[in-house]
Amino acid sequence: MKVCALFGHRDCPENISEKLYNSIEKLILQKNINVFYVGTHGNFDKLAYRVLKQIKDKHSIKIYVVLAYLNNKDVFYDADETIFPSVLENTPIRYAIVKRNNYMIDKCDCVICYVNDSFSNAYTFVNRAKKKSADIINIGSYRFD
16 A cells, blocks of 8 residues: 655645646556545645545545544545544644644655745645655645755
8 A cells, every 4th residue: 555645835726736636647557556645724635635536536546534633624525534643632733733744744655745935834744755755746836856
């Protein structure tokens, strides 16, 4: 089982959906990635989830929505499966997203991201994944060299 985590800026344009779709499909076909982790905050997560659901109609993949909070009223998914990592059980709310994202990084083999700058939380998490030798595919403008 190979896992891909998806991270991106809270604000992202809808017009990246085709590039996102093609990147995900390439991982499925060329790297045998079959499990995808996506968060629940911001436009990128919403878009990533919609694209994954489209791809699931064509490919046999598993989509996990990884929750930062158990009582999240902003969950916009009709998810097949959700994960609430046990490390979050006693975590104060202000640290929950950071811990959730670190959980996703610890579990992933690769990351698809939408990152345009180096001063965002998305960059911080993707850079951490890069340091653990995860493959990085950025559909944004920042270059992780």
